[in-house]
Amino acid sequence: ETGVTQTPRHLVMGMTNKKSLKCEQHLGHNAMYWYKQSAKKPLELMFVYSLEERVENNSVPSRFSPECPNSSHLFLHLHTLQPEDSALYLCASSQAMTALSYEQYFGPGTRLTVT
Amino acid sequence: AQSVTQLDSHVSVSEGTPVLLRCNYSSSYSPSLFWYVQHPNKGLQLLLKYTSAATLVKGINGFEAEFKKSETSFHLTKPSAHMSDAAEYFCVVSEGSSNTGKLIFGQGTTLQVKP
Numbered sequence: 001e002t003g004v005t006q007t008p009r010h011l012v013m014g015m016t017n018k019k020s021l022k023c024e025q026h027l028g029h030n031a032m033y034w035y036k037q038s039a040k041k042p043l044e045l046m047f048v049y050s051l052e053e054r055v056e057n058n059s060v061p062s063r064f065s066p067e068c069p070n071s072s073h074l075f076l077h078l079h080t081l082q083p084e085d086s087a088l089y090l091c092a093s094s095q096a097m098t099a100l101s102y103e104q105y106f107g108p109g110t111r112l113t114v115t
Numbered sequence: 116a117q118s119v120t121q122l123d124s125h126v127s128v129s130e131g132t133p134v135l136l137r138c139n140y141s142s143s144y145s146p147s148l149f150w151y152v153q154h155p156n157k158g159l160q161l162l163l164k165y166t167s168a169a170t171l172v173k174g175i176n177g178f179e180a181e182f183k184k185s186e187t188s189f190h191l192t193k194p195s196a197h198m199s200d201a202a203e204y205f206c207v208v209s210e211g212s213s214n215t216g217k218l219i220f221g222q223g224t225t226l227q228v229k230p
Contacts, residue, residue: 004158043205043220056217090158102209103149104218106158 023091
């Protein structure tokens with residue numbers, strides 16, 4: 001596997017379910033990100049982890065809970081979601097702290113549908 | 116604070132004709148700028164980046180962009196469009212003061228390529 005991978009690629013869940021999205025990066029990066037991409041809206045940054053420590057949380061509802069056990073893996077735990085949470089969830093990684101340009105590399109995304 | 120404006124939400128060209136996707140930015144710092152492309156149901160792919168070196172930046176798939184500080188612009192061009200270029204394009208500025216390299220995304224431009 002190369003680059004950034006995400007599983008599952010598609011997920012349908014009811015509002016009372018609990019599920020998790022997984023992201024793995026094979027690029028040796030030390031920062032990872034979760035974004036939400038909804039139709040007709042710009043990408044929304046949800047969470048940032050740098051060196052496995054959460055450094056940013058953009059006022060995301062508590063029904064979304066991130067976890068970063070090491071620099072290669074990132075999870076997004078979901079519970080009691082709402083239909084408006086249906087979106088494409090993108091994971092990205094980058095070099096932080098010492099990078100000059102901070103370009104991020106994205107996974108293919110998980111298409112989430114909440115019914 | 117940084118911001119980015121993509122001047123066209125939708126651009127339509129014929130195959131073999133030039134492509135111009137316009138982007139203006141606002142930044143308090145010397146910015147890093149990027150263009151990303153997103154094909155349907157895929158993640159974002161980095162096309163090219165500007166990081167205060169050469170002002171004319173060459174990217175993948177024949178795309179290039181020119182950084183013009185006086186005009187605060189970073190327009191994306193390609194001499195000859197191909198059908199496979201049909202996608203969503205995002206102009207992005209990096210928040211260079213942040214150690215996490217937070218990215219600010221434009222609203223996106225949908226490129227349609229007609230045969």
